[in-house]
Amino acid sequence: MRFTLLDNKLIPEPLLSTHKRYENKLSSLFPLFHFKHLPIQPLNQTFPFNKKMQSFIAGKQLTLAEIPFSLKTIHHHYEQGYLIYRHGVYVKDKKFICGRCRNQHQQKFASFYCIRCRGRCTYCRECVMMGRVSSCTPLISWIGPTPTRDFAKSPLCWSGTLSEGQRTASECVVRSIQLNEELLVWAVCGAGKTEVLFSGIESALIAGKRVCIATPRTDVVIELTPRLQAAFPTVTIASLYSGSSDFHQNAPITISTTHQLLRFYQAFDAVILDEVDAFPYSVDETLQRAVHQARKKTSSLIYLSATPNQKWQRECRLKKRKFITIPARYHRHSLPIPYFAWCGNWQKQLTKNKLPQNILNWIKTRLKLNKPTLLFCPTINVMEAVRLLLHKFQIKVEAVHAEDPERKEKVQLMRNGDVSMLLTTTILERGVTFPNLDVAILGAEDPIFTESALIQIAGRVGRSADFPEGDIVFFHFGKTEAMVNARKKIIEMNRGGIQRGLIDK
Numbered sequence: 001m002r003f004t005l006l007d008n009k010l011i012p013e014p015l016l017s018t019h020k021r022y023e024n025k026l027s028s029l030f031p032l033f034h035f036k037h038l039p040i041q042p043l044n045q046t047f048p049f050n051k052k053m054q055s056f057i058a059g060k061q062l063t064l065a066e067i068p069f070s071l072k073t074i075h076h077h078y079e080q081g082y083l084i085y086r087h088g089v090y091v092k093d094k095k096f097i098c099g100r101c102r103n104q105h106q107q108k109f110a111s112f113y114c115i116r117c118r119g120r121c122t123y124c125r126e127c128v129m130m131g132r133v134s135s136c137t138p139l140i141s142w143i144g145p146t147p148t149r150d151f152a153k154s155p156l157c158w159s160g161t162l163s164e165g166q167r168t169a170s171e172c173v174v175r176s177i178q179l180n181e182e183l184l185v186w187a188v189c190g191a192g193k194t195e196v197l198f199s200g201i202e203s204a205l206i207a208g209k210r211v212c213i214a215t216p217r218t219d220v221v222i223e224l225t226p227r228l229q230a231a232f233p234t235v236t237i238a239s240l241y242s243g244s245s246d247f248h249q250n251a252p253i254t255i256s257t258t259h260q261l262l263r264f265y266q267a268f269d270a271v272i273l274d275e276v277d278a279f280p281y282s283v284d285e286t287l288q289r290a291v292h293q294a295r296k297k298t299s300s301l302i303y304l305s306a307t308p309n310q311k312w313q314r315e316c317r318l319k320k321r322k323f324i325t326i327p328a329r330y331h332r333h334s335l336p337i338p339y340f341a342w343c344g345n346w347q348k349q350l351t352k353n354k355l356p357q358n359i360l361n362w363i364k365t366r367l368k369l370n371k372p373t374l375l376f377c378p379t380i381n382v383m384e385a386v387r388l389l390l391h392k393f394q395i396k397v398e399a400v401h402a403e404d405p406e407r408k409e410k411v412q413l414m415r416n417g418d419v420s421m422l423l424t425t426t427i428l429e430r431g432v433t434f435p436n437l438d439v440a441i442l443g444a445e446d447p448i449f450t451e452s453a454l455i456q457i458a459g460r461v462g463r464s465a466d467f468p469e470g471d472i473v474f475f476h477f478g479k480t481e482a483m484v485n486a487r488k489k490i491i492e493m494n495r496g497g498i499q500r501g502l503i504d505k
C-alpha cells in the first residue's frame with residue numbers, strides 16, 4: 001500500500017480521496033518503506049475506541065488482510081493514537097530486515113512488481129507461509145490501553161499430588177513467573193512436567209497476567225489443550241496451530257505452536273516453552289525470534305526440556321543459566337538404561353533380504369510375550385525394507401513416518417492393541433506414551449540418532465506406574481559418542497534421583 005505524510009500523520013492511499021484538502025498530495029504517495037520513521041500519534045484518552053478491535057489486535061502484529069475491520073476504522077484508531085503502523089520489510093544499513101520475523105538473511109528476500117505500490121517490492125520468504133509481508137505492507141499493532149482482565153481468584157482445579165521432585169520444580173516456576181525471570185526446567189522423560197506448571201500458571205492468572213505455552217509441535221498443542229482446560233475449567237484457553245480457529249481470542253492462556261507466535265507482539269507476561277530442543281525450533285532462528293517478540297519486555301520465560309543442548313548444559317554447569325532438574329519420574333522408579341548390542345553390517349544383510357539374527361530373535365521374543373514394541377529405523381527406506389522382510393515371516397507390523405497421512409490411525413492401532421509392533425523413524429521419539437513398551441533401535445550408530453534423540457527414544461520405556469520397566473536396546477554396527485553419552489546421561493540422572501531421594505530402589 002502507498003501512503004502520504006501530512007502533518008506528521010501517515011494517510012493510506014485509499015483514504016486520500018475522502019480528505020478533500022489532501023488531494024494535492026497525490027503526487028507524494030510512496031510505499032511504506034520509503035518513510036524511514038513512521039510517526040506515532042499521541043493518545044486521545046477520550047476517544048471511544050472499539051473494544052472488539054482492542055481485543056483482536058492487542059498483543060499482535062497483523063497485516064490489514066488479517067484484521068476484520070475496515071481500513072477507515074483501523075486508520076481512525078491510528079489517528080487517535082491507539083494503533084501503530086510498523087514496517088513489514090524495511091532497509092537498515094543497506095540490508096533488508098523483516099519487521100515480522102526479524103529475518104536478516106538477504107538471500108531470503110525476493111523482489112517482484114507489486115500492483116499495490118506500483119513498483120518493485122521486496123518480500124520476506126522466511127515467514128511467507130503466514131501470508132506475504134513486503135516492503136509496502138504495514139504491520140499493525142495496538143498501543144492503546146491493554147484489555148482489562150478479570151483477576152482470577154483460584155482458577156486451578158486439580159486434585160492430584162506432585163512428587164517431591166515435581167514440587168521443588170513447581171516452586172521454582174512460581175518464583176520465576178512472579179519475578180519475571182528465565183528458568184530452565186530440566187526434567188527427565190516421564191517426569192510429569194505439565195503438572196509442574198500448574199501452580200505457576202495459577203499464580204500468573206491471579207496476578208492478571210497473560211500466559212503462553214508454546215511448543216514446536218502441533219501434536220503437543222492438541223494434546224495439552226484438554227489437559228490444561230481440565231485443570232483450569234473456568235479459564236478461556238486459545239489453542240493455536242495451523243488450521244485452528246481460536247486466533248481471534250485474547251485469552252488468559254494461549255497454547256500455541258512456535259510458528260503461530262509470529263503474529264504476536266509483546267503479548268505475554270509469561271511464556272512457557274516446551275521442548276526447546278525439538279525440531280524445528282532448535283534449528284530455526286526465526287521461531288526463536290518469534291518467541292522473544294511475543295513476550296512483553298518485562299516477562300518470564302520458562303524452558304522445559306529433557307535434553308538441553310551441549311551449550312545449555314555447559315551454561316548450567318557454569319551457573320550462567322538458572323535451572324532446576326527433575327532427575328526422576330513421578331512414579332519413583334529409575335529410568336531404564338539402554339544396552340548396546342552389536343549386530344554387524346545390518347545394511348549389507350538387508351540387501352540380502354536378511355535381518356541380523358540377534359534383532360530377529362529380539363523381535364520374536366517380544367511377539368511371544370505379546371508386548372507392545374517400537375523399532376526405530378534411521379530412514380524410511382530401511383524401515384520399508386524391514387517391514388517387507390517381517391511380512392515374509394508372517395509378522396504383523398505397521399510402519400510410520402513424518403509424512404505418513406495415516407500416522408495417527410496407526411499409532412491408535414497400537415494403543416488399541418490391534419497391532420503389537422510399530423516400525424518408526426525418529427518421528428515417534430517424543431510425545432508418545434504406550435504402557436508396558438519395549439524399544440529397540442536398528443542402526444543406532446546412524447548420525448540421525450543424536451544424543452538427545454537417543455535419550456528421548458529411551459525415554460519412551462517404563463513411563464507408566466503400572467509398568468515402570470522395559471527393554472531398551474541399541475542394535476549397532478559400531479558404537480558412537482552419542483550412544484555412549486546418552487547412556488551416561490541416563491545413568492547420571494538416575495544417580496541424581498537416588499541422591500535426592502526421588503527414587504525408591
Ligand SMILES: [Zn+2]
Binds near residue numbers: 101103124126127128
Ligand atoms: Zn519475515
Ligand SMILES: [Zn+2]
Binds near residue numbers: 136
Ligand atoms: Zn508493494
